[in-house]
Amino acid sequence: MAAKSTARAERRPGPLVYTAMALLVLASLFPLYWTFVVASNDNSVIGQSTPPLVPGGHLFDNFSRVFDSVEFWIAMKNSLIISTTTAVSNVVLSTMAGFAFAKLRFRGRNLLLGTVVATVMVPTQLGIVPLYMMITKMGLFASVSAVILPSLVSAFGVFWMRQAIDENIPDELVEAARVDGCRLIGVWWHVVLPGVRSTASVLAMFVFMTAWNDFFWPLIVLPPGTGGTVQTVLSQLAAGYFTDYSLIMSGAFLGVLPLLVLFVAFARQIVSGVMAGAVKG
Amino acid sequence: MAVQTAEKAPPAPKRSAGGAPEKRGRKRAFGFDRKVTPYLFVIPFFVVFGVFGLYPILYTFWVSLHDWHLVNGELGFVGLDNFTELFHDPDFYRALRNTLSIFVISTFPQLLFALGIAWMLDTKLRARSFWRSAVLVPNVVSIVAVGVVFSQMFAPSDWSVSNWLLSLVGLGAVDWPANVWSSHLAISVMVIWRWTGYNALIYLAAMQAVPRELYESAELDGASRWTTFWSVTVPSIRPTIVFTVVISTIGGLQLFTEPLLFGGVNGQEGGSDHQFQTLTLLLYKYAFVQQNSGYASAISWVLFLLIALMAVVNLLLVRRISSTR
Numbered sequence: 248m249a250a251k252s253t254a255r256a257e258r259r260p261g262p263l264v265y266t267a268m269a270l271l272v273l274a275s276l277f278p279l280y281w282t283f284v285v286a287s288n289d290n291s292v293i294g295q296s297t298p299p300l301v302p303g304g305h306l307f308d309n310f311s312r313v314f315d316s317v318e319f320w321i322a323m324k325n326s327l328i329i330s331t332t333t334a335v336s337n338v339v340l341s342t343m344a345g346f347a348f349a350k351l352r353f354r355g356r357n358l359l360l361g362t363v364v365a366t367v368m369v370p371t372q373l374g375i376v377p378l379y380m381m382i383t384k385m386g387l388f389a390s391v392s393a394v395i396l397p398s399l400v401s402a403f404g405v406f407w408m409r410q411a412i413d414e415n416i417p418d419e420l421v422e423a424a425r426v427d428g429c430r431l432i433g434v435w436w437h438v439v440l441p442g443v444r445s446t447a448s449v450l451a452m453f454v455f456m457t458a459w460n461d462f463f464w465p466l467i468v469l470p471p472g473t474g475g476t477v478q479t480v481l482s483q484l485a486a487g488y489f490t491d492y493s494l495i496m497s498g499a500f501l502g503v504l505p506l507l508v509l510f511v512a513f514a515r516q517i518v519s520g521v522m523a524g525a526v527k528g
Numbered sequence: 529m530a531v532q533t534a535e536k537a538p539p540a541p542k543r544s545a546g547g548a549p550e551k552r553g554r555k556r557a558f559g560f561d562r563k564v565t566p567y568l569f570v571i572p573f574f575v576v577f578g579v580f581g582l583y584p585i586l587y588t589f590w591v592s593l594h595d596w597h598l599v600n601g602e603l604g605f606v607g608l609d610n611f612t613e614l615f616h617d618p619d620f621y622r623a624l625r626n627t628l629s630i631f632v633i634s635t636f637p638q639l640l641f642a643l644g645i646a647w648m649l650d651t652k653l654r655a656r657s658f659w660r661s662a663v664l665v666p667n668v669v670s671i672v673a674v675g676v677v678f679s680q681m682f683a684p685s686d687w688s689v690s691n692w693l694l695s696l697v698g699l700g701a702v703d704w705p706a707n708v709w710s711s712h713l714a715i716s717v718m719v720i721w722r723w724t725g726y727n728a729l730i731y732l733a734a735m736q737a738v739p740r741e742l743y744e745s746a747e748l749d750g751a752s753r754w755t756t757f758w759s760v761t762v763p764s765i766r767p768t769i770v771f772t773v774v775i776s777t778i779g780g781l782q783l784f785t786e787p788l789l790f791g792g793v794n795g796q797e798g799g800s801d802h803q804f805q806t807l808t809l810l811l812y813k814y815a816f817v818q819q820n821s822g823y824a825s826a827i828s829w830v831l832f833l834l835i836a837l838m839a840v841v842n843l844l845l846v847r848r849i850s851s852t853r
Contacts, residue, residue, distance in 0.1 A: 258650075258651040258652065258753075259651065259652050260648065260651040260652065260653055264648050264651065264653070265653075267648060268645075268648055268649075268653070268659055271645065271663065272659070272662040272663070274721075275662060275663060275665050275666050275721070275725060276662070276665060278666075278669075278674075278677050278678065278681065278721065279665070279669065279677075281677070281681070281689060282673075282677050285680070293687070295687060296686070296687060297687060297692055298687055298688065298689050298692050340572045340573060340576075341573075343569040343570075343572070344569055344570045344572070344573050346569060347565075347566040347567075347569035347570050348570065351565075351566040351569075352566075353563070353566040353567060356566075359570060359574075362574075363573065366577050366581065366582075368774070368778065368839070369581060369582070369585065370778055370782055370831075370832065370835055371580070371581040371582075371584070371585065372782055372808075373585060373588065373782075373811075373828040373829075373831055373832050374581065374582075374583075374584025374585035374586075374587070374588050374828070375584070375811070375815060375828070376584075376588060376591055376598075376815050376821050376824050376825050376828065377583070377584040377587035377588055377591060377825075378580060378584040379598070379815075379816075380598075380821075381579075381583075381584065396576075396580060397576070397580035397581070399572070399576050400572055400573050400576050402573070402577070405570075405573050430561050430565070431561050431562075431565040431566070431569070432565065435569075456668060459670070460668075460670035460671060460672070462670070462671060462672050462785050463784055463785065463812075467816060477670075478670055478672040481670075481672050481673065481676060482672050482675075482676075482788075482789060484676075485672075485675075485676040485679070485789055485792075486792065486793055486795065492680060495676060495680070496676075496677065496680065498676075499673045499676045499677055502670060502672070502673055503668075503669050503670065503673045506668045506669070506670070507665075507668065507669075509668075510661075510664075510665065510668045514657070514661035514664075515657060515661070517661075517664065517668075518657070518660045518661055518664055518729060521664065521667075521726060521729045521730065521733075522729050522730070522732065522733035523733070
């Protein structure tokens with residue numbers, strides 16, 4: 248793949264392409280820069296004839312005002328628990344199912360795999376009313392479990408891991424382990440998981456980010472008064488009870504920061520993950 | 529998406545007729561492991577999807593046939609009354625128009641930009657990992673943060689970033705949330721900002737898989753870059769375009785967070801005249817503010833059917849457009 252693409256990409260970009268790309272990156276990054284600018288300024292610079300464009304020195308004052316206004320740390324803790332748990336469970340359950348679909352023979356396998364693929368198209372957000380009733384009846388309202396349970400595993404993850412296992416684990420390796428008397432769960436643990444470690448960790452990152460950014464469902468079952476997540480608390484900050492722009496943007500900055508750090512650290516893997524997603528489709 | 533079938537079965541364990549009892553026990557365990565464990569591996573997905581995905585959607589239809597209050601529960605069967613009421617509700621038609629309008633304004637420019645960006649990325653760019661990562665940055669910003677930040681940038685005041693930019697080119701300030709078109713545009717900008725780079729990378733991956741020979745023969749025919757793009761690149765990545773269109777449709781018609789935050793206090797109303805209230809905002813309002821579960825469920829089902837319909841229409845449309853090229 249790599250060899251093919253370098254051989255192919257012979258179009259040499261002119262200055263026009265570089266200019267266009269630079270403008271594009273500017274447009275991509277400006278809102279984040281501006282968030283930082285407002286977050287680091289005193290609220291008094293807002294409302295002057297031009298918007299503030301230079302960072303100020305009030306970032307940490309504003310942060311502490313965020314902590315005073317909303318239960319930010321509780322929300323942070325909840326978001327971390329939710330994102331970490333779903334990331335781990337998605338990796339475990341997706342690699343298990345992916346292993347079965349890629350390497351094992353069982354009755355109804357193709358039908359079941361087809362069903363998994365089809366479920367990607369189902370807009371499950373629309374079942375929100377009964378889902379809420381169910382969660383309430385289970386006594387899970389206002390608990391992190393209410394957010395975690397529906398996200399334990401996704402069709403996207405299963406399908407992706409099936410692909411990765413199919414490509415990276417030779418059949419002979421699975422067979423050899425089984426002839427040695429290894430049970431399937433052992434094969435999964437000793438052969439499959441190490442074999443797809445890199446793809447599985449990209450999946451973990453994706454699930455973590457998706458869970459971190461999720462809003463609709465947490466807003467309903469874990470609203471701010473009950474602890475909330477980073478996103479619901481941020482929406483509360485912005486909901487107009489405060490018209491303090493520095494405060495709001497500080498909250499936004501704090502909410503975005505963890506993922507930006509994660510992104511900068513793993514940009515290459517995340518980019519390759521998105522591009523791998525395309526080939527699957 | 530082709531489903532691979534049956535790899536070689538693991539070599540059957542040698543049948544040692546009348547082996548030691550301990551061995552037979554092991555063999556039975558092996559048989560169980562081979563027959564049942566695969567199901568145990570795949571069943572968690574189906575349980576989670578069934579319980580938290582499929583069942584609620586189906587149950588939504590049942591709820592929609594009732595007078596049902598979120599807290600007080602079922603208050604009697606009413607047949608299709610909720611639907612009849614919905615189809616006579618001007619709020620519903622306004623939300624439908626708003627949803628479709630924002631969907632169109634956000635999706636089509638977004639996918640066209642993404643195609644152009646992918647085309648630029650698919651060259652011998654210097655520092656290519658940097659450019660690829662940079663276009664993806666907006667996608668890791670949560671929709672809530674996007675909504676919060678862009679709502680400030682599109683604030684109706686003279687000094688908001690958008691109006692300041694307009695003033696630089698000599699245009700007057702716009703009261704973004706106040707009007708139908710300006711509010712739809714502002715919300716679409718949020719969607720476009722967050723998703724264009726993501727789609728560009730998906731197109732890029734597909735473009736890299738286009739066989740080089742196709743470009744060479746187009747070049748030999750003396751085709752311009754523009755012609756090559758439309759007659760070689762686009763048709764070659766058609767399945768990927770279809771995929772992004774369908775996914776964008778499913779997401780775009782459920783637009784919720786951006787308009788909610790753009791609306792500020794009582795965001796579920798979608799502005800003073802509901803000028804940017806989407807169907808999902810209406811659903812949220814009836815389900816959790818008014819607590820009218822029956823009516824909300826009717827909205828859910830109509831939205832569900834609409835998404836299915838639009839996905840099919842888009843699929844056919846895109847197939848048609850890219851095959852006539």
